[in-house]
Amino acid sequence: SQQGEEDPQALSIQEGENATMNCSYKTSINNLQWYRQNSGRGLVHLILIRSNEREKHSGRLRVTLDTSKKSSSLLITASRAADTASYFCATSNTGNQFYFGTGTSLTVIP
Amino acid sequence: EPEVTQTPSHQVTQMGQEVILRCVPISNHLYFYWYRQILGQKVEFLVSFYNNEISEKSEIFDDQFSVERPDGSNFTLKIRSTKLEDSAMYFCASSEASIRQGAWETQYFGPGTRLLVL
Numbered sequence: 540s541q542q543g544e545e546d547p548q549a550l551s552i553q554e555g556e557n558a559t560m561n562c563s564y565k566t567s568i569n570n571l572q573w574y575r576q577n578s579g580r581g582l583v584h585l586i587l588i589r590s591n592e593r594e595k596h597s598g599r600l601r602v603t604l605d606t607s608k609k610s611s612s613l614l615i616t617a618s619r620a621a622d623t624a625s626y627f628c629a630t631s632n633t634g635n636q637f638y639f640g641t642g643t644s645l646t647v648i649p
Numbered sequence: 650e651p652e653v654t655q656t657p658s659h660q661v662t663q664m665g666q667e668v669i670l671r672c673v674p675i676s677n678h679l680y681f682y683w684y685r686q687i688l689g690q691k692v693e694f695l696v697s698f699y700n701n702e703i704s705e706k707s708e709i710f711d712d713q714f715s716v717e718r719p720d721g722s723n724f725t726l727k728i729r730s731t732k733l734e735d736s737a738m739y740f741c742a743s744s745e746a747s748i749r750q751g752a753w754e755t756q757y758f759g760p761g762t763r764l765l766v767l
Contacts, residue, residue: 580761637684637694641691
């Protein structure tokens with residue numbers, strides 16, 4: 540299975556702190572994307588990193604990709620209460636389908 | 650900003666009944682997808698659709714499922730005879746181009762339809 544696995548499963552931090560979530564996968568990928576899901580809602584695309592990239596930034600988000608270790612991390616800096624959500628990584632190799640991980644549930648305490 | 654929309658937001662049905670879930674993808678997108686997420690579990694791929702035909706499907710997408718693009722805007726998922734285990738959140742997504750074309754494009758997801766089979 541190519542499915543990603545995020546860790547930790549749950550993370551609770553104070554507002555203003557940084558949050559780091561990790562994703563590991565099993566097979567080679569073309570690209571990896573991170574999505575956010577608020578409780579009971581749809582998936583919101585956050586950031587895409589290509590297999591030939593090592594790091595990418597978007598606002599308060601920083602994503603790294605280590606294809607040798609088959610892992611990625613998502614860093615949210617200066618967290619806010621509104622960042623409270625579940626975060627998923629999604630990978631794909633040659634097909635159109637995404638393989639989602641189990642997600643990290645992030646709680647940011649005001 | 651354009652977005653994928655889905656209707657209904659919630660659907661309750663009796664086991665054995667047919668349901669049709671509707672999606673309106675982003676207008677200039679060419680590829681369409683259905684995913685499902687059983688409560689507390691991973692988001693799972695069901696099917697992708699391009700040029701009026703299925704391009705990929707997962708093991709979950711058996712003969713009970715079908716997809717259709719009945720007109721220029723809607724994309725539907727039909728479950729012919731629902732089972733209890735079909736209860737889940739169903740997400741539609743669309744993208745501009747497929748990975749196979751060498752152009753990775755983000756899949757934009759709708760808000761989902763929560764299906765409950767009793």
